[in-house]
Amino acid sequence: MLMSFSLMALLVPVIGFAGFAGSAAEGTLTKQPFGNTTDGHAVELYTLKNGTMTVKVMTYGAIITSIEVPDKAGKIGEVTLGFDTLEGYLKGHPYFGSTVGRVGNRIAKGKFSLNGKEYTLATNNGPNALHGGLKGFDKVIWKAEDVSGPDGPAVRMTYVSKDGEEGYPGTLTTKVTFRVAAHHDLQIDYEATTDADTPINLTNHTYFNLSGPNSGTILHHELMLAADRYTPTDATLIPTGEIAPVEGTPLDFRKPKTIGAHIQQIKADPAGYDHNFVLNAQSERLPIMAHVYDPQSGRELIMRTTEPGVQFYTGNFLDGSVVGKGGAYKQYGAFCLEAQHFPDSINHANFPSAVLKPGQVYKQTTSYQFATR
Numbered sequence: 075m076l077m078s079f080s081l082m083a084l085l086v087p088v089i090g091f092a093g094f095a096g097s098a099a100e101g102t103l104t105k106q107p108f109g110n111t112t113d114g115h116a117v118e119l120y121t122l123k124n125g126t127m128t129v130k131v132m133t134y135g136a137i138i139t140s141i142e143v144p145d146k147a148g149k150i151g152e153v154t155l156g157f158d159t160l161e162g163y164l165k166g167h168p169y170f171g172s173t174v175g176r177v178g179n180r181i182a183k184g185k186f187s188l189n190g191k192e193y194t195l196a197t198n199n200g201p202n203a204l205h206g207g208l209k210g211f212d213k214v215i216w217k218a219e220d221v222s223g224p225d226g227p228a229v230r231m232t233y234v235s236k237d238g239e240e241g242y243p244g245t246l247t248t249k250v251t252f253r254v255a256a257h258h259d260l261q262i263d264y265e266a267t268t269d270a271d272t273p274i275n276l277t278n279h280t281y282f283n284l285s286g287p288n289s290g291t292i293l294h295h296e297l298m299l300a301a302d303r304y305t306p307t308d309a310t311l312i313p314t315g316e317i318a319p320v321e322g323t324p325l326d327f328r329k330p331k332t333i334g335a336h337i338q339q340i341k342a343d344p345a346g347y348d349h350n351f352v353l354n355a356q357s358e359r360l361p362i363m364a365h366v367y368d369p370q371s372g373r374e375l376i377m378r379t380t381e382p383g384v385q386f387y388t389g390n391f392l393d394g395s396v397v398g399k400g401g402a403y404k405q406y407g408a409f410c411l412e413a414q415h416f417p418d419s420i421n422h423a424n425f426p427s428a429v430l431k432p433g434q435v436y437k438q439t440t441s442y443q444f445a446t447r
């Protein structure tokens with residue numbers, strides 16, 4: 075009797091009982107009004123808290139506005155770029171925290187053909203289409219529901235993109251679930267269905283700086299990427315179609331090295347990483363694909379994903395003109411790890427297919443887990 079009683083006492087903090095009425099989960103989910111869009115739609119901000127990790131996601135763009143986790147001294151702090159108010163996001167920004175779709179990254183010249191039909195999209199990035207168009211999934215209102223459960227507080231965002239929206243075929247219903255699981259683990263699950271064949275490539279575009287927004291550059295962060303190969307591009311960042319080894323290039327992160335170690339060797343203007351890496355293993359078992367360590371704060375970030383690629387971007391285009399939490403965001407002030415299918419997949423038959431058909435369910439899971447050392 076006594077034995078089982080003390081065992082119970084030991085188990086309580088592990089399994090946890092706080093938070094959700096009727097469920098055995100730890101953590102809390104709360105919501106608050108976050109202002110209105112210029113066309114009058116009310117936006118809500120959801121706060122997901124589990125232990126010492128807090129994540130905020132809003133219904134505008136299904137955007138992660140904040141991630142707070144402890145540093146090596148146990149001090150809790152912000153690790154993403156973004157704004158404290160909705161206005162900052164409405165004024166325009168380079169996809170901070172955004173859910174990106176219907177097709178993340180670039181489509182060459184905004185053109186593709188599918189089932190013998192030609193489609194033309196708006197070109198919003200030089201000659202190419204970028205991140206879903208003029209009004210991509212990062213600029214629409216999502217419907218939120220509380221799906222918290224034993225694995226932690228969770229909010230599911232749903233958006234129905236109409237046939238023809240931004241030039242894409244088929245009505246696409248997308249559900250993105252954000253969950254803060256135990257051990258500082260932010261899990262993002264994507265699911266989508268369509269009523270006609272469509273290209274799809276969903277990702278999240280959070281900008282991380284493990285020492286905090288505007289704490290300096292991320293050039294001293296150490297990165298490991300489990301990628302032997304990458305997809306070389308032309309000057310407009312469209313893949314040539316080649317899949318090339320990282321060996322002997324500044325893109326070799328197979329053993330951890332600082333992000334800054336070889337960044338200036340990259341021939342691009344502005345210089346910096348903005349490349350799709352071909353991940354070594356694609357599996358539903360969520361293998362570790364990237365690991366980042368910041369010696370300054372002692373924080374670590376581990377990315378796991380089901381996706382075949384990741385766009386590693388070092389904030390090359392940040393030039394101090396966007397002022398957010400912490401101040402003006404400068405070049406290399408953050409990095410992004412956008413788990414995805416390869417850019418311009420729809421125009422490359424040798425890349426993993428990014429076409430969703432009626433009757434199929436698109437799924438992708440990516441998690442960002444934090445630790446310290």
Ligand code: GLA
Pocket residue numbers: 168169179204311348385387391410412
């Ligand atoms: C992606 C692209 C970059 C840039 C950013 C947003 O990472 O690959 O070139 O457009 O989004 O600024």
